Each structure stands twice: as C-alpha cells, then as structure tokens.
Amino acid sequence: MFENLSDRLQNVMHKIKGYGKITEDNINDMMREIRLSLLEADVNYKVVKEFTNKVKEKALGTDVNAKLSPGEEFVRIVRDELTELLGGDSVPLTTDKNPTITMLVGLQGSGKTTTIGKLANLLRKNHKKKPLLVACDVYRPAAIDQLKTIGKELNIEVYSEGKKDPIEITKNALNYAKENQFDYILIDTAGRLQIDEKLMEELQNIETIIKPHETLLVIDSMMGQDAINVITGFNDKLSLTGVILTKLDGDTRGGVALSVRHLTNIPIKFIGISEKMDGLSEFHPDRMASRILGMGDILSLVEKVSSEIDEEDAEKMVKKMTKGNFDLEDFLNQLNQIKKMGPLENLLKLLPGAKKMGLNNIKIDPKKMARTEAIVLSMTPYERKHPEILKASRKQRIANGSGTTVTEVNQLLKQFEEMKKMMKMMGSGNFKLPF
Ligand SMILES: Nc1nc2c(ncn2[C@@H]2O[C@H](COP(=O)(O)OP(=O)(O)O)[C@@H](O)[C@H]2O)c(=O)[nH]1
Ligand SMILES: [Mg+2]
Structure with missing residues (x-):
C-alpha cells in the first residue's frame, strides 16, 4: 500500500531533516520532489498543488520550535497536512x-x-454486534449464493428471498432482524458496470423507504482518478455517508485515497487490504499519514494485538514494553500469542521505520520462529527475566538444550535488546523518526 509514494516521501524527509535552516531556496527542490511523488501516486493534480502550496507556506512561516530542528519541523508539517488531506479526524x-x-x-x-x-x-x-446480511442483489443468482457462502464461512446469518423486489426483501429483513435480536443489518445491493439510471432509482427507493443509517459506497482503488466521478455520481442520487476503498493491497498507486476527501468531502471509513474476511481496516487519517511517512502505525498494531488477545493482558504488555521492562518470559508469551494472530509479516509492516529496517519484506520462517522459541524455552525462568547474566557457559548450555548454536543465541539476545529499545522509544512519546 502506497509503497512508492512512501519510499519517495521518506527520502525527501530524510534529506530535509539535515537542513539547519529552511529557506525559499532549499525548500523548492524538496517541494518539487514531493509534488512529483504525489502525482506519480496518482493524486489529483489540483489536490497536489494545494497540498504543496500549503506545506510550503507553513514551512516558511513557522517560528522554529525550540524542541525540533527545522528539518523535523518540516516533517511535522508534512505529516499534519497529509493527515488533513486524508480527512483530518x-x-x-x-x-x-x-x-x-x-x-x-x-x-x-x-x-x-x-x-x-x-x-x-x-x-x-x-x-460485539450480531449482524444480519441481506441479499438484495437479485439480478444474478450467483450473487445471492456468493453472499450465502460468505455467511457460512463466517457463521453469520444471511436473509434472502431469492429474486424478489429488493424493497420488499429489505422490509421483511428488518422485521426478521427485530424479531430475532439482530442489531446490525448489512444490505448487499446490485451493481452495474457503469452508473445506470434504473439501478440508481432502485437504490434511491431503498434509501427513501428503509432510511439506512449508513449508505457506504464501495469503490475499487484500482480505478484511479475515475473513482472521483463515480463517487460524485452516486452521491448525486444517494446520501452517501462514507466510502470504502477496496483492493489497496493490489498494485494500485493509491492516490485516490489522498484525493477523495478533498474533492468530494465524503470520508473514507474503511479500506480493503486483502481478499480474506479479515482484510478490512478502519481508516484513520492520522495513522495513515504516519504510515506513509514511515513513522509506523503503532496504534493499529496495538489494536490488532488486543482484538486477538485478552485486553487486560495486552494492556499490561504494552505498559511493560513501553517502560522497557519487557523480558524474555514476556517475549515467549508474545510469541505464542503472535502465532494466534496470523501472518506476522502484516504486523511488522505497521512498526515505525519498518521499511528502513527491512521489516516490510521480511518473510517469517516458521522454522526460525520455532528455533527462537526453543532457545527461550532452554533458558531458566530467572535467565529469561535477567538475560544480562547470560555469559559464555550459560549460552553454550542454552544452545545445546535448544539444538542451536551460541551464535544463534547471541543473535536472538541482540535482536531482543533492539526490540526492547525500540519499544521503549515508542512509549516515551518523543519517538524520533527512524531516519
Ligand atoms: N485483493 C483484494 N481483493 C478484493 C478486495 N475486496 C474485494 N476483492 C475481490 O474483488 C472481487 C469482486 O468482489 P465482489 O465482492 O464480488 O464485488 P461486488 O460485485 O461489488 O459484490 C472478488 O474477487 C473479491 O475477492 C480487497 O480489498 N483486496
Ligand atoms: Mg456482489
């Protein structure tokens, strides 16, 4: 997601951080770079122009904050403006x-x-909702079956009446939901290849009669800038409350995500990041901006972790991590919980500086993970809490016990120390950009 854009912007940020002073002269090159990276990411040119003008104006106009260097100040401005562009709150x-x-x-x-x-x-x-899915794409039988298959996979009920009037179906579904204590109703509707009068009329009718609390437009981010016309087209007929941008995991350049809010004033509420049933993320402009600039998305990481593991445990763990008293015993627990969370690769990408540390392309080898676990398991509980006592003979014993080598034990200890340092920095609130 946004890889090229992210790369290029991070390079600019890296350069500018070294500047002792920001002047009209040295800023112009940087602004040019930023402009090109945004255009290349398929951000609408008007949006790009306004964005770069704003950043430049602010950068030249700010009093230098005592705590930040001019370069850092600039990075902060870019991040704030990018957040604003992505929708602000x-x-x-x-x-x-x-x-x-x-x-x-x-x-x-x-x-x-x-x-x-x-x-x-x-x-x-x-x-903690009890959702009901309603099949209102009645024109293609396959569409109803598709929804039923998804419902079965998730063990979530699907309401369908086959090929009938979508308005009748929705009304009946509503009664059914009330009688059966469903508290969230999701209506699947028909689509066409293009905006089509007849379909719009049908959707308008559903909207008028059912009065949904949310009318969300799902849009394929691969469409690029055409997406804006589609959004405007739908919004002319319906009262859209939000947009869901799908397929951001593909080779889309993603620029549309940066243009939607500014050009249509409709917020992006979710983004689709894989075909799988857990491939949907809430959209937070500030987190996305930090992620694009390589500052990591630690909040999403914490949320992902805590949705999978016990909340209290997670909170304790985060406290420990950020205070720097995270030990190898905790690490072992984490390892076990991480196994439950699915691909670790996806989690690592959320860390600050993931790219700079090569974490974005990392392939986690389950065998290696098992070796890591074996090493920690071969330590005594005391050693896990106080890894600093591990000297040559203990390391040898651990290597023998885990069927690994002293080098591997050393590697793990070193990685662990680095991880600890990084976590502590993140928690200190003055986390510096890792470049
Ligand atoms: N990679 C990826 N594929 C997606 C995403 N969302 C949907 N798809 C795929 O897009 C195709 C069309 O999706 P479908 O839900 O049938 O679209 P519909 O016609 O609007 O109902 C399917 O193959 C989905 O698996 C996403 O976020 N990422
Ligand atoms: Mg469909």
Whole structure:
C-alpha cells in the first residue's frame, strides 16, 4: 500500500531533516520532489498543488520550535497536512442504533459482497454486534449464493428471498432482524458496470423507504482518478455517508485515497487490504499519514494485538514494553500469542521505520520462529527475566538444550535488546523518526 509514494516521501524527509535552516531556496527542490511523488501516486493534480502550496507556506512561516530542528519541523508539517488531506479526524461508523442499518452500494466488481462479509466480521469482533446480511442483489443468482457462502464461512446469518423486489426483501429483513435480536443489518445491493439510471432509482427507493443509517459506497482503488466521478455520481442520487476503498493491497498507486476527501468531502471509513474476511481496516487519517511517512502505525498494531488477545493482558504488555521492562518470559508469551494472530509479516509492516529496517519484506520462517522459541524455552525462568547474566557457559548450555548454536543465541539476545529499545522509544512519546 502506497509503497512508492512512501519510499519517495521518506527520502525527501530524510534529506530535509539535515537542513539547519529552511529557506525559499532549499525548500523548492524538496517541494518539487514531493509534488512529483504525489502525482506519480496518482493524486489529483489540483489536490497536489494545494497540498504543496500549503506545506510550503507553513514551512516558511513557522517560528522554529525550540524542541525540533527545522528539518523535523518540516516533517511535522508534512505529516499534519497529509493527515488533513486524508480527512483530518476519522469519522466512525454508526453502530449505536438498534438495529443499525447499513447499505453498501457500488459498481459491479468493486467488492461490495466481499466487503459486507468483512464488515460483518469486524462488527462482530470489535463491536460485539450480531449482524444480519441481506441479499438484495437479485439480478444474478450467483450473487445471492456468493453472499450465502460468505455467511457460512463466517457463521453469520444471511436473509434472502431469492429474486424478489429488493424493497420488499429489505422490509421483511428488518422485521426478521427485530424479531430475532439482530442489531446490525448489512444490505448487499446490485451493481452495474457503469452508473445506470434504473439501478440508481432502485437504490434511491431503498434509501427513501428503509432510511439506512449508513449508505457506504464501495469503490475499487484500482480505478484511479475515475473513482472521483463515480463517487460524485452516486452521491448525486444517494446520501452517501462514507466510502470504502477496496483492493489497496493490489498494485494500485493509491492516490485516490489522498484525493477523495478533498474533492468530494465524503470520508473514507474503511479500506480493503486483502481478499480474506479479515482484510478490512478502519481508516484513520492520522495513522495513515504516519504510515506513509514511515513513522509506523503503532496504534493499529496495538489494536490488532488486543482484538486477538485478552485486553487486560495486552494492556499490561504494552505498559511493560513501553517502560522497557519487557523480558524474555514476556517475549515467549508474545510469541505464542503472535502465532494466534496470523501472518506476522502484516504486523511488522505497521512498526515505525519498518521499511528502513527491512521489516516490510521480511518473510517469517516458521522454522526460525520455532528455533527462537526453543532457545527461550532452554533458558531458566530467572535467565529469561535477567538475560544480562547470560555469559559464555550459560549460552553454550542454552544452545545445546535448544539444538542451536551460541551464535544463534547471541543473535536472538541482540535482536531482543533492539526490540526492547525500540519499544521503549515508542512509549516515551518523543519517538524520533527512524531516519
Ligand atoms: N485483493 C483484494 N481483493 C478484493 C478486495 N475486496 C474485494 N476483492 C475481490 O474483488 C472481487 C469482486 O468482489 P465482489 O465482492 O464480488 O464485488 P461486488 O460485485 O461489488 O459484490 C472478488 O474477487 C473479491 O475477492 C480487497 O480489498 N483486496
Ligand atoms: Mg456482489
């Protein structure tokens, strides 16, 4: 996601951090670089122009903050403006009505049906909701089956009446939901290849009669700038409350994510990051901006961790990590919990400076993970709490016990120390950019 953009912007930031002073002269080259990277990422040119003008104006106009170097100040300005561009404050999904009704609309193939499943999964997991999926794409029998398959996979109920009037179906589904204590209704609708009068009319009718709390437009980020016209087209007929941008995991340049809010004033509420049922993330402009600039997305990481493991445990762990008294015993627990969380690669990408540390391309070898675990298991509990006492003979014993070598034991200890340092920095609140 945003890899090229992220690379290029990070290079600019790296250069500018060394500047003792920001002047009209030295800033122009930098602004040019930023402009080109945004254009190359397929950000709308008007948006790019406004963005770079704003950054430049602020950079030349700010009093230098005593705590930050001019370069750092510049990075801060870019981050703030990027956050603003991405939408400023995040706009959360309505979840507090009983039942909350959400309708997903969009062109054919944009990802509506898949996203319905992902969203229901997320609502159940993070918001403790009992969702009901409603099949209103009645034109293609395969569409109903697709939703049913997703429902089965997730063990979430699907309401369908086959090929009937979508408005009738939705009304009946609403009654069914009330009778059966469903508190979140997700309506899957039909799409066309292009915006089509007849379909719009049907969607408008559903909207008028059912009055959904959320009407979310699902849009394929691969569409690039055309996405803006589609959003405007749908919003002319319907009252969109948000956009879900799918397929950001593909080779999309992603620029549309940076243009949507500014050009349409409709917030992005979620992004699709894989085909799988856990491939949907809440969209937070500030976190995304930090991520693009290589500052990491530690909040999403913590959230991901805590949605999978016991919340209290997670909180304790984060406290320990950030205070720097995280020991190898904790590390072992983490290792076990991480195994439950699925691909570690995805988590590592969220860390600050992931790219600089090569963590974004890392392939985790399960065998290596097992060796790491074996090494820690071969230590005594005291050693795990006080790794500093590990000298040559103890290391040899651990290597023998775990069927590894002293070099591997040393490597693990070194990595662990670095990890600890990094965690402590993140927790100190004055985390410096890792470049
Ligand atoms: N890689 C990726 N594929 C997605 C994502 N969202 C949807 N898809 C795929 O896009 C295709 C069309 O999705 P579908 O839900 O049937 O679209 P619909 O016609 O709008 O209902 C399917 O193959 C999905 O697996 C995403 O975020 N990432
Ligand atoms: Mg569909």
